[in-house]
Amino acid sequence: MRCWARISAVLLAPALLAGCVEVTAPERPIEINLNINIRQEVVVSLREDVRDLIERNPGVF
């Protein structure tokens, strides 16, 4: 597929990424303040997973 060809060229031509929505940057800068950029719909979609995580690890949470 043409899109995959573009992904393989990502290191040489990052601008071509515009057409491939799923690809995200692998590294993010470390945030040192609490005002991090959070996608609210992702937070909502994680609700069940997060509840399980907390209940299964009471010592950590």
Next chain:
Amino acid sequence: MTRRMKLMIAAGLGLAALAGGTAYAFVYQADAAGQLRATGLVGEQSDGYLGLVGSASADIRSQVDAVNIQRRAYYTDLASRRSATIEEVAAATACTLFATRVGPGQYYRLPDGVWRRRNGSEPVPRPDHCG
């Protein structure tokens, strides 16, 4: 006493010691975060990690670090399974922690960076990202 009996007794003692150690580790682990929050020196932050409310001893600091390292490992794992970032998983967890784990008189910190103390059983305000 036969050699076999001696071996059995030694094995039994070994097993008992192992079980005791595991039980102790479990008791310690079972409420580490809760005990830290209860000291009043440590609070929950909207970024999904524990933070130091003021200055704290090296012992408290190392316990907070240990809990946060474990949290980050869990966040990283969940993020990779759900195509989310670690920060998003952490922030989503903070929403539930704020709602369920910050007890009366315990501390929390919203994105404005100010530590606040939960007043009695009044609900803890939720960070904006919680929706």
